[in-house]
Amino acid sequence: MDPPHRVCHFRHAKVRQNTPCQRFFITPMRRIDYFAAHGPAWIAAWLVLVLTLAASGTGAPARAVVAPVTVTLDLGRSAKVVHLDAGDAAGVSPARVVVRVGQSVVFLNNDSRHHTATSLGDVQVFPESPRWTENALRASGSIGAGTWSTGDLAPGARSSPIEATKPGTYLFGCFFDYSAGMRGEIIVEQ
Numbered sequence: 798m799d800p801p802h803r804v805c806h807f808r809h810a811k812v813r814q815n816t817p818c819q820r821f822f823i824t825p826m827r828r829i830d831y832f833a834a835h836g837p838a839w840i841a842a843w844l845v846l847v848l849t850l851a852a853s854g855t856g857a858p859a860r861a862v863v864a865p866v867t868v869t870l871d872l873g874r875s876a877k878v879v880h881l882d883a884g885d886a887a888g889v890s891p892a893r894v895v896v897r898v899g900q901s902v903v904f905l906n907n908d909s910r911h912h913t914a915t916s917l918g919d920v921q922v923f924p925e926s927p928r929w930t931e932n933a934l935r936a937s938g939s940i941g942a943g944t945w946s947t948g949d950l951a952p953g954a955r956s957s958p959i960e961a962t963k964p965g966t967y968l969f970g971c972f973f974d975y976s977a978g979m980r981g982e983i984i985v986e987q
Contacts, residue, residue, distance in 0.1 A: 865901035884923035887978035901958035906950040915946040
């Protein structure tokens with residue numbers, strides 16, 4: 798015996814008004830057809846949601862991705878001397894950079910000579926003569942976690958992004974042209 802037909806009062810894409818409503822009378826076969834048609838889309842949507850939350854680690858919304866700040870190294874004729882609290886700087890633009898923890902800095906060598914951007918350690922003013930070793934010529938470290946360097950940047954080269962990991966003020970200079978004033982300051986805020 799067939800179930801009594803009811804009038805569907807919902808507007809549904811596949812059910813016209815005043816026809817038997819498939820929402821009230823779902824036979825086993827209709828349930829399979831509906832799942833086959835709509836199930837994969839729901840599974841995919843839930844899978845994307847779960848993977849997105851898992852990727853953020855905490856289930857909280859992910860932080861916005863912020864583009865790295867670019868610092869240009871160039872001791873050419875247009876290099877200006879900038880007066881910072883730590884001392885004078887030249888050939889670095891901008892000479893003072895402000896970033897947030899988690900943000901990265903990329904150094905671009907726009908000069909015709911080789912340069913580096915190498916940390917000066919835990920100092921508050923630019924020293925007369927930094928005590929660097931040849932390790933300054935290899936890319937290493939992160940801003941705020943001890944020493945770091947872009948490594949030797951050939952003319953036109955761009956460094957790998959160097960991440961700021963700890964709030965503070967960090968001074969840096971060029972291994973090759975420190976005595977010419979090629980120095981700068983990175984301020985990392987929370």
